[in-house]
Amino acid sequence: MPTRLDVFIDRMVSQRACLDFAIAETAQMTGPVYELGLGNGRTYHHMREKIEGRHIYVFERKVESHPDSTPPEELTVLGDVMETLPAILVRFGPVASLIHADLGGHNLQKNDAFARKVSPLIEPMLAPGGIMVSSDRMYFETLEELPLPPGAVPGRCFLYRR
Amino acid sequence: MPTRLDVFIDRMVSQRACLDFAIAETAQMTGPVYELGLGNGRTYHHMREKIEGRHIYVFERKVESHPDSTPPEELTVLGDVMETLPAILVRFGPVASLIHADLGGHNLQKNDAFARKVSPLIEPMLAPGGIMVSSDRMYFETLEELPLPPGAVPGRCFLYRR
Numbered sequence: 345m346p347t348r349l350d351v352f353i354d355r356m357v358s359q360r361a362c363l364d365f366a367i368a369e370t371a372q373m374t375g376p377v378y379e380l381g382l383g384n385g386r387t388y389h390h391m392r393e394k395i396e397g398r399h400i401y402v403f404e405r406k407v408e409s410h411p412d413s414t415p416p417e418e419l420t421v422l423g424d425v426m427e428t429l430p431a432i433l434v435r436f437g438p439v440a441s442l443i444h445a446d447l448g449g450h451n452l453q454k455n456d457a458f459a460r461k462v463s464p465l466i467e468p469m470l471a472p473g474g475i476m477v478s479s480d481r482m483y484f485e486t487l488e489e490l491p492l493p494p495g496a497v498p499g500r501c502f503l504y505r506r
Numbered sequence: 507m508p509t510r511l512d513v514f515i516d517r518m519v520s521q522r523a524c525l526d527f528a529i530a531e532t533a534q535m536t537g538p539v540y541e542l543g544l545g546n547g548r549t550y551h552h553m554r555e556k557i558e559g560r561h562i563y564v565f566e567r568k569v570e571s572h573p574d575s576t577p578p579e580e581l582t583v584l585g586d587v588m589e590t591l592p593a594i595l596v597r598f599g600p601v602a603s604l605i606h607a608d609l610g611g612h613n614l615q616k617n618d619a620f621a622r623k624v625s626p627l628i629e630p631m632l633a634p635g636g637i638m639v640s641s642d643r644m645y646f647e648t649l650e651e652l653p654l655p656p657g658a659v660p661g662r663c664f665l666y667r668r
């Protein structure tokens with residue numbers, strides 16, 4: 345049986361592998377990147393260092409990240425994603441080149457219920473060719489699920505493309 | 507430049523590699539195991555699943571771990587390790603087969619200052635042959651530093667043996 349440490353390592357390693365893949369695949373796109381859930385800011389820090397020439401908007405209820413991984417105010421979308429996602433869609437349209445979501449806690453059932461609720465709000469935000477990286481299985485109607493890149497562990501990360 | 511995500515993954519992977527090595531090396535010993543710093547409880551959970559026939563005592567100021575990674579009360583040593591380590595040494599003597607310390611935060615200078623302070627309190631607690639695994643470089647006078655096992659990243663974990 346994997347321990348909590350094993351599962352956690354697999355999740356972080358898979359997140360990085362999927363992010364690096366998605367960043368490379370969308371490198372020619374110019375639309376913004378959306379980070380849903382800032383938390384400690386580690387994946388935000390990773391994206392900021394690896395993504396050039398695109399804005400990274402961070403959607404978070406309450407900013408509590410490490411100081412060196414805190415987004416500038418003008419790229420922070422404060423509030424519940426159930427409200428801020430539709431609001432940003434109205435303002436920007438379907439322009440996102442990359443969306444990363446890591447919104448879950450340790451209650452797997454709650455995470456799945458939330459993924460079902462938030463999927464239809466995320467789905468229309470991607471530009472054609474845009475990629476979504478998620479720590480939870482999402483419930484999209486029109487996006488294609490992509491095979492995981494080498495190094496990612498099945499079930500620990502999910503990839504979708506418009 | 508490694509990102510914060512890279513550094514974090516390296517630390518967790520190194521912790522696991524060093525713990526697995528130390529657990530195997532001390533498997534024939536019967537003295538207790540000490541976990542210094544419970545945190546979320548991921549490394550405690552890992553040790554609990556992998557260690558048989560030895561008690562694991564957890565030293566922590568304030569227990570705030572995940573419910574399934576919370577030690578029983580009789581194996582929890584509540585308080586500042588600067589006080590609880592000497593108290594347990596008086597009660598148990600130099601009997602520990604394995605000590606794991608992950609007491610630091612993200613301030614590297616503070617972590618190093620604390621490692622200097624706590625090293626002389628940890629050093630006398632190990633039984634002969636006992637191993638210490640640390641996320642910070644320690645300052646021991648009589649323990650031997652061991653080479654890292656495969657998979658561990660230099661600088662992210664340290665191993666010492668009496």
Ligand SMILES: C[S@@+](CC[C@H](N)C(=O)[O-])C[C@H]1O[C@@H](n2cnc3c(N)ncnc32)[C@H](O)[C@@H]1O
Pocket residue numbers: 542543544545546547548549550565566567568585586587588608609610611
């Ligand atoms: C980085 S966390 C440990 C994480 C843990 N290894 C895990 O995998 O979840 C560090 C913990 O050490 C505890 N700690 C730090 N200094 C301490 C001290 N002087 N005495 C007791 N506990 C301390 C903190 O309360 C914190 O919970």
Ligand code: NI
Pocket residue numbers: 450451572573574
């Ligand atoms: Ni849980």
Ligand code: NI
Pocket residue numbers: 410411412612613
């Ligand atoms: Ni810092």
